[in-house]
Amino acid sequence: MNFMSDILGKAQEEVNEPQVDLKKTEHFNTGINTAWLKLEKYFKLVNRSPLYTAAIVLHPAWRLEYFEDKWAEHPDWIKTAKKTFKALFLKYSEKNASANMAVEPAAAHNESQSSKPKSTYLSYDGFSADYLSRRCQKQKRKDVESLELDNYLKSFDHQLVIDSPLNWWKERQTEFPTLARMAFDLFSIPAMSSEVERVFSSSKRLITDDRNCLGSEVVEASETQKHWLKADLVQ
Numbered sequence: 001m002n003f004m005s006d007i008l009g010k011a012q013e014e015v016n017e018p019q020v021d022l023k024k025t026e027h028f029n030t031g032i033n034t035a036w037l038k039l040e041k042y043f044k045l046v047n048r049s050p051l052y053t054a055a056i057v058l059h060p061a062w063r064l065e066y067f068e069d070k071w072a073e074h075p076d077w078i079k080t081a082k083k084t085f086k087a088l089f090l091k092y093s094e095k096n097a098s099a100n101m102a103v104e105p106a107a108a109h110n111e112s113q114s115s116k117p118k119s120t121y122l123s124y125d126g127f128s129a130d131y132l133s134r135r136c137q138k139q140k141r142k143d144v145e146s147l148e149l150d151n152y153l154k155s156f157d158h159q160l161v162i163d164s165p166l167n168w169w170k171e172r173q174t175e176f177p178t179l180a181r182m183a184f185d186l187f188s189i190p191a192m193s194s195e196v197e198r199v200f201s202s203s204k205r206l207i208t209d210d211r212n213c214l215g216s217e218v219v220e221a222s223e224t225q226k227h228w229l230k231a232d233l234v235q
Contacts, residue, residue, distance in 0.1 A: 001039060001042060001043060001046070002070045004035075004039060005039060008032055008035055008036060008039065011028075011032055012029070012032050015028045015029055015032065016029075047080070050084040050085060050087065050088045051088075051186060051189070053067075053081045053084050053085050054084075054085050054088050054182060054186055055186050055187070056081075057081075057085050058165070058169075058179065058182060058183045058186060058187070059162070059165050060160060060162050060165060060168050060169075061160045061161065061162040063152075063153060063156050064078075064081075064082065064085075064153060064156075065156055065158075067081050067082075086149070088182070089149055089178065089179070089182065092178050092181060092182050093178050096177070096178055096181065148176055148177070148178060148179060149178075149179070151175075151176075152176055152179055165183065165187055166183070166184070166187050169183040169184065169187075199223055199227075202223060202226065203219055203223055206219060206222060206223070207219065
């Protein structure tokens with residue numbers, strides 16, 4: 001959309017040049033102004049979701065510098081972009097932390113409880129130790145995540161050329177685990193709905209009158225396998 005905005009700006013400059021007859025170019029001005037209104041509408045729609053901003057920030061060759069360059073005349077936009085991206089990053093961080101906590105072995109927890117010295121105030125002592133431990137771990141995790149984001153943003157290289165952002169993140173997912181997870185999710189979203197429409201059509205041919213009791217999981221597995229076979233991802 002920034003590219004389209006630049007094109008419209010150049011077109012308007014050409015149409016409004018002094019030597020141009022304004023009466024003959026009135027219809028061009030009307031078309032350009034209509035396009036501006038439509039573009040402004042979609043700019044506002046983009047602001048409703050942090051995914052568009054995140055997709056730009058997570059492109060290794062662009063990051064936040066893209067907004068500093070393209071939106072220099074709109075500092076409020078840049079401020080909002082940074083805020084929404086950080087909020088999305090924190091959501092991913094919390095989600096990953098919850099997943100890691102869920103898979104902790106219960107046996108190890110029980111063992112640590114049994115190894116505590118017994119005393120008259122065992123219940124209170126146990127609560128204090130657990131609470132402080134969880135609090136320290138949470139703060140440590142926040143520090144690590146904040147460092148991950150800072151390291152990524154500070155390592156920006158103006159001369160960096162990226163053929164595939166996904167490959168770049170795959171090679172650095174150990175260094176930037178949370179950001180890589182975000183990149184995998186966002187860059188896997190189709191840019192258009194044409195592929196989704198084709199899947200709907202394919203599923204309609206799969207679910208015939210003789211197979212109208214197929215469950216959603218079976219349909220999903222069948223369509224996924226069909227897509228993988230056509231793309232030569234599996235044999």
